Structure formats: structure tokens, C-alpha cells
Amino acid sequence: MxxxxxxxxxxxxxxxxxxxxxxxxxxxxxxxxxxxxxxxxxxxxxxxxxxxxxxxxxxxxxxxxxxxxxxxxxxxxxxxxxxxxxxxxxxxxxxxxxxxxxxxxxxxxxxxxxxxxxxxxxxxxxxxxxxxxxxxxxxxxxxxxxxxxxxxxxxxxxxxxxxxxxxxxxxxxxxxxxxxxxxxxxxxxxxxxxxxxxxxxxxxxxxxxxxxxxxxxxxxxxxxxxxxxxxxxxxxxxxxxxxxxxxxxxxxxxxxxxxPAAPLDNVEIIRAPEGGAVLFHRTIGDRVVEGQCLATIITRPGQVDGSIDLQAPQDGLILTRTSDRLVRRRGDLMKIVCAGPSKTSREAGTLES
Known part of the structure; x- marks a missing residue:
């Protein structure tokens, strides 16, 4: 060597x-x-x-x-x-x-x-x-x-x-x-x-x-x-x-x-609509179905309507998940590999910066 x-x-x-x-x-x-x-x-x-x-x-x-x-x-x-x-x-x-x-x-x-x-x-x-x-x-x-x-x-x-x-x-x-x-x-x-x-x-x-x-x-x-x-x-x-x-x-x-071998267009990236504490209901390797609850974000602790539930946009395999438990608005939470394309538009190139 x-x-x-x-x-x-x-x-x-x-x-x-x-x-x-x-x-x-x-x-x-x-x-x-x-x-x-x-x-x-x-x-x-x-x-x-x-x-x-x-x-x-x-x-x-x-x-x-x-x-x-x-x-x-x-x-x-x-x-x-x-x-x-x-x-x-x-x-x-x-x-x-x-x-x-x-x-x-x-x-x-x-x-x-x-x-x-x-x-x-x-x-x-x-x-x-x-x-x-x-x-x-x-x-x-x-x-x-x-x-x-x-x-x-x-x-x-x-x-x-x-x-x-x-x-x-x-x-x-x-x-x-x-x-x-x-x-x-x-x-x-x-x-x-x-x-x-x-x-x-x-x-x-x-x-x-x-x-x-x-x-x-x-x-x-x-x-x-x-x-x-x-x-x-x-x-x-x-x-x-x-x-x-x-x-x-x-x-x-x-x-x-x-x-699965899927094009990047078939990857759903789940993002936080608001910042807060994230509670995951599903983990990497799980197969999810459309509408299944993925995570809850506690945006205003203790208040009425102080949390948001996020659902799977389509069936798929959870590939990645953030290790953060306090997330920012629009922060990436998960990638899900799906059989069909995401409805979210994607520019050519990489999934993330």
C-alpha cells in the first residue's frame, strides 16, 4: 500500500x-x-x-x-x-x-x-x-x-x-x-x-x-x-x-x-409547516399508507389547537428521518420513497441543499 x-x-x-x-x-x-x-x-x-x-x-x-x-x-x-x-x-x-x-x-x-x-x-x-x-x-x-x-x-x-x-x-x-x-x-x-x-x-x-x-x-x-x-x-x-x-x-x-429503485420525483419530502417539538409516530423502514399519521408538531404547548398532525401524502417506504426534535418552519423531517411521483414540484438536481 x-x-x-x-x-x-x-x-x-x-x-x-x-x-x-x-x-x-x-x-x-x-x-x-x-x-x-x-x-x-x-x-x-x-x-x-x-x-x-x-x-x-x-x-x-x-x-x-x-x-x-x-x-x-x-x-x-x-x-x-x-x-x-x-x-x-x-x-x-x-x-x-x-x-x-x-x-x-x-x-x-x-x-x-x-x-x-x-x-x-x-x-x-x-x-x-x-x-x-x-x-x-x-x-x-x-x-x-x-x-x-x-x-x-x-x-x-x-x-x-x-x-x-x-x-x-x-x-x-x-x-x-x-x-x-x-x-x-x-x-x-x-x-x-x-x-x-x-x-x-x-x-x-x-x-x-x-x-x-x-x-x-x-x-x-x-x-x-x-x-x-x-x-x-x-x-x-x-x-x-x-x-x-x-x-x-x-x-x-x-x-x-x-x-425500490425510484426516480427523485417519487420521493416525498415531509417538511414542518411550523416550528416546534416534533413527535414521530413512524420511523425509518416503516411502510406507510396514504393518510397515515407520521408526526405531530407541538407548536404552542398547552394551548387549544397547539399541535399539528402530518399525514403521509401517498403509500411508501420511510427512507430517512431527522434526528432533531425541535424543528424549524419548513425543516425537512422525512424522505419517503413512493411508487408514484410527488405532487410537490422539484427542480432538476439534488433533493437538498
Whole structure:
């Protein structure tokens, strides 16, 4: 295993950030190359734990000459966000300087222009340098996994329709309970990777990308970080690497992916109409029917008509839930995956900011 560091100068004198990169060299030039990063949102660390245990298996495989395809791992992809705290709370999702989500505003370029990402880096602030170098590394691979997690959540993934259903093997290997089929219309990391491949010939868009994969994996919730889960997820990812011919091992065929694969338009986001204390009647993994009570918000405690009940707009599977119990007006409470489209209009791109 080769360990190196990318040094990112800070935007003020005397500061810099160090980005460790772990690489395993493949012995078969025809085997796929894979890039995996975790904790781009710095407080989301289930993927960091997964990669820690996966590396144990990869080192053993390396000693036995069983690494076929090149593997690049970035277990802590955002040292800038990891250093941001506000009154003791980690602020790893948004850059405090620019107020930009660390998983937005990645450059949308053609793969033909990959080299330009790391040219004249001194012209860019630290957060942009970080994003450009992460994207540059990812575009050197065939398969790209960006490991995140939600708040309280089942295991699921955002997968561009250009990679589906080929990517169902990943969904099965990681025991995902749902897949959200994205439209590739945002500047998030995994969609910037897909954009570069789709526009390999500038101005000409490819709708299918066989042999390629760029996915955001949501590894349950923020608190789902323990050795048993991390080892189980590492085993699942190992099965995927074996099936795709990146490592050599006895193949174990995972069960077929059985969860829903729904477009983003079929996701109902339940929001708080007013602020208050939220009392949930249903939790993640529950299947609900239209009209079923999901939550009560106590808006004016002790007063007549001091609470609001929220009902399911249609049948579906509760995929995520907020861990907050004091919520703001229009705050997101739940995501429900449904068979039909939501009546709430949605702009192209991601579900949330």
C-alpha cells in the first residue's frame, strides 16, 4: 500500500491542510480501476470506518498478489471541514467561509479536460483546490464511490440513471434498501464525475456509460458507526470488488437487489409547516399508507389547537428521518420513497441543499 499526502495551502498565512491518499497498484492493466472517498461531508464517518477495515483485507490481498485493478482510497476527504467547529459543534457540511456545501460546485468539465483541474491551483481558494484535486483523482478511475450517510436512515444510494441497472450489483453487495435514480443535473461530486464521462466529446451527451460507475452511497445514519456495521459494509464492498474483477477471490454471488429503485420525483419530502417539538409516530423502514399519521408538531404547548398532525401524502417506504426534535418552519423531517411521483414540484438536481 502506497501512502501519500496532498498538501493544500490555507487561505491565511501559516495554515495548510493534509489529505492522505492510499493506493494499491493493480497487476492487470485490463482490470477496472476504482476510486473511493469518504467523509466529504466531514461529520459523516461511517465510510471512514468502512475503509479502515477494507484496507486490512486489501493489504492481505496485496501480500498475496491478488490486487488486479488499481485502487485509490481517500478515507477522510475533507480536512478543511473536519477542522470547522461552531460553539463546539462540527460544521462539516458547509464551508463556513463561502457558505457552500462541500458536495456542490464541483467543476463540470469533459474528461478530455481533466488535466486542467490541477493547473494553476494557486489561483483558487483552499476549498476549490480540494474539490479540483478530488475530482482529478476520481477521473483517473472507471468506478467511483463517494461514501456519505444521512441523519437517521436506511442504507441507500443516489445513482444516475446512466449507470442503472448495471449498478444493481453494488446495491445488492451493500444490502441497500433503496436506490434513488438521479438525473445527473447537479454539481455534486458523483454527478460531476458522470458529467465528465457523458461529455467525453464536448457538446455530445452520452445517455449510457457501460463499464463506468459514479455513485453516492448513504451508509445509514450519522450515529451508525460501530465495528460490526463497518466490517459488514467492508465485506459487502469486498464482494463488489471481487465481482467487478478488481481483486481476486472466490466470487460470492450476492442476492439480487430487491429494494425500490425510484426516480427523485417519487420521493416525498415531509417538511414542518411550523416550528416546534416534533413527535414521530413512524420511523425509518416503516411502510406507510396514504393518510397515515407520521408526526405531530407541538407548536404552542398547552394551548387549544397547539399541535399539528402530518399525514403521509401517498403509500411508501420511510427512507430517512431527522434526528432533531425541535424543528424549524419548513425543516425537512422525512424522505419517503413512493411508487408514484410527488405532487410537490422539484427542480432538476439534488433533493437538498
Amino acid at each position: 502506497d501512502v501519500s499526502e496532498i498538501i493544500i495551502p490555507g487561505d491565511t498565512p501559516g495554515t495548510e491542510w493534509r489529505l492522505p491518499v492510499l493506493r494499491f497498484k493493480g497487476r492487470d492493466p485490463k482490470a477496472p480501476k476504482i476510486y473511493i472517498q469518504a467523509a466529504l461531508h466531514a461529520g459523516e464517518v461511517p465510510g471512514t470506518a468502512l475503509l479502515h477495515f477494507l484496507c486490512e483485507r486489501l493489504r492481505r490481498a496485496e501480500d498475496q498478489d491478488r490486487i488486479l485493478g488499481g485502487i485509490t482510497l481517500v478515507p477522510q476527504a475533507n480536512p478543511i471541514g473536519a477542522a470547522q467547529s461552531h460553539f463546539g459543534d462540527l460544521q462539516g457540511r458547509f464551508d463556513l467561509g463561502s457558505r457552500t456545501n462541500f458536495n456542490r460546485d464541483f467543476p463540470l468539465i469533459s474528461i478530455a479536460d481533466r488535466a486542467t483541474l490541477i493547473e494553476e491551483l494557486d489561483d483558487y481558494p483552499a476549498t476549490d483546490r480540494l474539490k479540483r484535486q478530488l475530482l482529478h483523482m476520481a477521473l483517473g478511475a472507471d468506478l467511483v464511490l463517494d461514501l456519505h450517510c444521512d441523519d437517521e436512515s436506511l442504507q441507500y444510494a443516489y445513482i444516475d440513471e446512466a449507470f442503472w441497472p448495471e449498478a444493481s450489483d453494488l446495491a445488492a453487495a451493500l444490502d441497500m434498501e433503496a436506490v434513488l435514480l438521479s438525473d445527473g443535473e447537479s454539481s455534486a461530486f458523483e454527478e460531476a464525475v458522470g458529467f465528465a464521462w457523458k461529455y467525453e466529446i464536448p457538446g455530445e451527451r452520452r445517455s449510457m456509460l457501460p463499464g463506468k460507475l459514479s455513485v453516492t452511497v448513504e451508509l445509514r445514519g450519522k450515529r451508525d458507526v460501530d465495528p460490526a456495521l463497518a466490517k459488514r459494509d467492508a465485506d459487502g464492498l469486498w464482494r463488489f470488488l471481487t465481482a467487478r474483477g478488481i481483486v481476486s477471490d472466490e466470487p460470492v454471488a450476492p442476492a439480487a437487489f430487491a429494494g
